[in-house]
Amino acid sequence: MIETIKYTATEELADLFTQNREIYNEGCPDFMNRKRSEALDKFVKTGIPSRKNENYKYTDLRPVFQNDFTVLPRYVQQQIDLHELFHCDVPQLNTHLVLLINGWYYGHNRKIGQLPNGVVLGSLNHVCREHPHLIEKAYNQLAGISDDPIANLNTTMAKDGLFLYVPDDVKIDKPIQIVNLLYAKENTFAVQRNMFVLGKNSEATIVFCDHTLNHNYYILNNLSECFLEEDSKFNFYAVQNMHNGAVNNTHFFADLKERSTLHTNTLTLNGGLVRNNINVKLNGEYAHADLNGLTLADEKQHIDNFITIDHRVPNCTSNQLYKNILDNKASGAFSGRIHVLRDAQKTEAYQRNNNVLLSETAEMNTKPQLIIDADDVRCSHGATVGRIDEDALFYLRTRGIGEKEARLMIMFAFADEVLSQVNIKVLRQRLEELVNRRLRGELGPCQTCSFNFRKP
Amino acid sequence: MLQIKNLHASVDGKEILKGISIDVKPGEIHAIMGPNGSGKSTLANVLAGHEKYEVTEGEIFFEGENLLELAAEERARNGIFLSFQYPIEIPGVSMVNFLKTAVNEHRKHKGLEPLTASQFLKLMEEKKKVVEISSQLTNRSVNEGFSGGEKKRNEIFQMAMLEPKLAILDETDSGLDIDALRIVAKGVNTLKSPHNATIVVTHYQRLLEYIVPDYVHVLYNGKIVKSAGKELALELEKKGYDWIKNES
Ligand SMILES: Nc1ncnc2c1ncn2[C@@H]1O[C@H](COP(=O)(O)OP(=O)(O)O)[C@@H](O)[C@H]1O
Ligand SMILES: [Mg+2]
Numbered sequence: 173m174i175e176t177i178k179y180t181a182t183e184e185l186a187d188l189f190t191q192n193r194e195i196y197n198e199g200c201p202d203f204m205n206r207k208r209s210e211a212l213d214k215f216v217k218t219g220i221p222s223r224k225n226e227n228y229k230y231t232d233l234r235p236v237f238q239n240d241f242t243v244l245p246r247y248v249q250q251q252i253d254l255h256e257l258f259h260c261d262v263p264q265l266n267t268h269l270v271l272l273i274n275g276w277y278y279g280h281n282r283k284i285g286q287l288p289n290g291v292v293l294g295s296l297n298h299v300c301r302e303h304p305h306l307i308e309k310a311y312n313q314l315a316g317i318s319d320d321p322i323a324n325l326n327t328t329m330a331k332d333g334l335f336l337y338v339p340d341d342v343k344i345d346k347p348i349q350i351v352n353l354l355y356a357k358e359n360t361f362a363v364q365r366n367m368f369v370l371g372k373n374s375e376a377t378i379v380f381c382d383h384t385l386n387h388n389y390y391i392l393n394n395l396s397e398c399f400l401e402e403d404s405k406f407n408f409y410a411v412q413n414m415h416n417g418a419v420n421n422t423h424f425f426a427d428l429k430e431r432s433t434l435h436t437n438t439l440t441l442n443g444g445l446v447r448n449n450i451n452v453k454l455n456g457e458y459a460h461a462d463l464n465g466l467t468l469a470d471e472k473q474h475i476d477n478f479i480t481i482d483h484r485v486p487n488c489t490s491n492q493l494y495k496n497i498l499d500n501k502a503s504g505a506f507s508g509r510i511h512v513l514r515d516a517q518k519t520e521a522y523q524r525n526n527n528v529l530l531s532e533t534a535e536m537n538t539k540p541q542l543i544i545d546a547d548d549v550r551c552s553h554g555a556t557v558g559r560i561d562e563d564a565l566f567y568l569r570t571r572g573i574g575e576k577e578a579r580l581m582i583m584f585a586f587a588d589e590v591l592s593q594v595n596i597k598v599l600r601q602r603l604e605e606l607v608n609r610r611l612r613g614e615l616g617p618c619q620t621c622s623f624n625f626r627k628p
Numbered sequence: 629m630l631q632i633k634n635l636h637a638s639v640d641g642k643e644i645l646k647g648i649s650i651d652v653k654p655g656e657i658h659a660i661m662g663p664n665g666s667g668k669s670t671l672a673n674v675l676a677g678h679e680k681y682e683v684t685e686g687e688i689f690f691e692g693e694n695l696l697e698l699a700a701e702e703r704a705r706n707g708i709f710l711s712f713q714y715p716i717e718i719p720g721v722s723m724v725n726f727l728k729t730a731v732n733e734h735r736k737h738k739g740l741e742p743l744t745a746s747q748f749l750k751l752m753e754e755k756k757k758v759v760e761i762s763s764q765l766t767n768r769s770v771n772e773g774f775s776g777g778e779k780k781r782n783e784i785f786q787m788a789m790l791e792p793k794l795a796i797l798d799e800t801d802s803g804l805d806i807d808a809l810r811i812v813a814k815g816v817n818t819l820k821s822p823h824n825a826t827i828v829v830t831h832y833q834r835l836l837e838y839i840v841p842d843y844v845h846v847l848y849n850g851k852i853v854k855s856a857g858k859e860l861a862l863e864l865e866k867k868g869y870d871w872i873k874n875e876s
Contacts, residue, residue: 567716571730572704585720
């Protein structure tokens with residue numbers, strides 16, 4: 173009898189790492205490498221999540237890793253100038269533009285415009301070596317305790333990404349646009365690790381875009397840890413536009429101190445399988461978090477937004493607004509867990525998830541959850557899954573507006589409620605334009621950027 | 629202008645209109661009266677092109693064209709306007725964007741250039757005066773959070789903006805106090821010309837004191853059971869609908 177050994181993707185990834193451990197450790201400080209080992213053990217224990225994992229009930233990640241792919245434990249020099257290759261539509265915004273490539277800080281980033289004194293913006297790997305004190309204490313503090321298998325996988329393999337430090341009392345006026353490019357000759361599993369540290373009473377805005385620049389198979393595992401000190405303000409706007417065969421796994425962890433404010437908006441336009449984990453801990457009184465998301469998906473896209481907010485201390489407020497428009501065979505999932513801990517009196521936490529299905533075959537799973545252990549709180553949650561309101565459609569048509577246009581008006585209005593939360597006017601207008609084009613079917617994953625290959 | 633011939637219509641397989649014939653000429657005002665559930669709104673919706681209602685028999689011509697072959701938006705551009713009994717709230721669609729799109733679709737149909745933003749706003753200011761509608765309403769989303777009366781006034785405002793050839797007012801009077809009723813009637817009368825026509829659907833004769841009809845038709849159980857001049861409305865008011873029910 174022949175015995176077959178079932179070699180799982182989890183084991184394969186673990187082996188891949190162990191066999192290349194030297195290379196992974198190379199050029200990284202000890203604290204980072206120690207975390208790798210710890211995270212690997214945890215990852216191996218849980219494995220790549222399947223639907224059996226309660227937190228991944230609607231998204232099985234195992235098939236994602238069954239394709240062949242390469243990993244990039246070392247920075248690869250690019251043959252062409254990425255600035256020539258990539259032109260994003262959004263930057264008429266007047267932003268500080270930073271490019272990352274396959275998870276790595278791009279070596280030929282153009283000089284970033286004048287930033288206020290003391291701000292550190294650059295490669296995480298570089299800062300780890302030059303100013304380890306800025307990173308060491310906080311590194312993996314939030315991701316580590318989450319115990320999410322894919323976050324652990326990130327900690328195991330991550331070497332670089334973006335680092336931002338804003339000193340106390342410093343406000344960066346211009347948004348910083350970070351463009352995460354995926355561009356390799358082969359199918360690639362890219363791992364990116366970011367850290368955002370906002371000092372007391374500081375302020376920064378990030379526009380975080382993901383783009384695939386060719387049609388290879390990509391898995392992006394992109395993890396951000398954010399630390400908001402007292403009275404700081406942090407805006408984080410993500411625009412996800414990878415091609416529809418690619419996989420985007422994002423993690424966003426945030427720790428909020430007294431009176432700090434976090435505002436996130438995740439706009440998912442394209443991407444085959446997208447899983448966004450957002451985990452926010454309100455750790456200081458009077459902190460506030462606004463978490464918004466809008467997904468426009470069609471074909472066979474699968475988009476899963478998984479949110480957890482922990483109200484750990486009294487007097488904090490949070491708001492979640494997530495909307496999906498799903499067409500064809502697209503599927504979506506939303507889980508928003510608000511956890512109000514016992515001492516967190518006077519909490520106000522609201523959550524809403526509204527979804528429109530444009531086809532019979534589109535599917536949405538929504539699971540709002542409230543876990544309340546305090547008694548003096550104001551919380552609400554609600555979810556709807558519906559279709560385009562036919563009465564509204566008829567009403568518009570009786571005024572002479574064509575059916576297609578009327579549908580677009582209704583869909584856009586639905587979507588715009590999320591975009592209207594974006595508090596930078598120019599950015600909001602640009603996002604509205606992208607959404608409009610996406611709804612009209614005029615925006616493919618590669619059309620936000622015009623390609624500009626130079627003949628060799 | 630409008631010829632309805634032996635119109636039968638059903639919804640979900642249930643026949644609601646059972647052979648209706650009406651002939652409306654330019655400059656005329658027709659009132660359609662009848663008890664609840666007799667099919668008045670169904671007739672209005674069929675004229676406007678609601679796809680839920682299936683026309684099983686009969687024909688409708690509007691200015692010589694077969695109306696039944698046209699989609700709702702084409703009927704609107706050709707000059708038919710329905711003031712809804714229950715106007716729809718459309719959250720997030722601004723009144724301005726909605727009306728601008730509608731007005732420009734009408735203009736495109738007529739081969740005219742679209743209005744510029746400032747021309748449009750000027751037109752809107754002008755028409756707002758006719759129906760005494762406040763900017764507070766026109767700056768909001770379509771009908772969102774409007775009171776019943778505000779919704780009705782908004783219907784007449786849209787009518788004023790679009791200047792239809794044939795307006796069908798489905799119970800525009802219900803839910804209005806006397807002042808609002810007078811304003812609505814004033815709007816309708818201001819827009820009246822020898823070239824356009826109005827069908828007023830109501831089940832009270834109150835509105836007809838302000839908008840005086842040339843003809844009154846009584847609809848009952850999907851059929852026109854009586855047609856006469858404006859005096860019929862008064863008679864109905866006095867005798868009640870039971871009188872019709874007993875006769876038919
Ligand atoms: N969408 C519908 N589905 C089922 N029945 C309907 C629908 N619309 C109208 N009806 C029925 O048709 C009849 C006429 O309704 P309607 O035209 O609204 O009357 P009116 O406007 O004269 O009060 C009523 O019996 C009503 O229940
Ligand atoms: Mg009715």
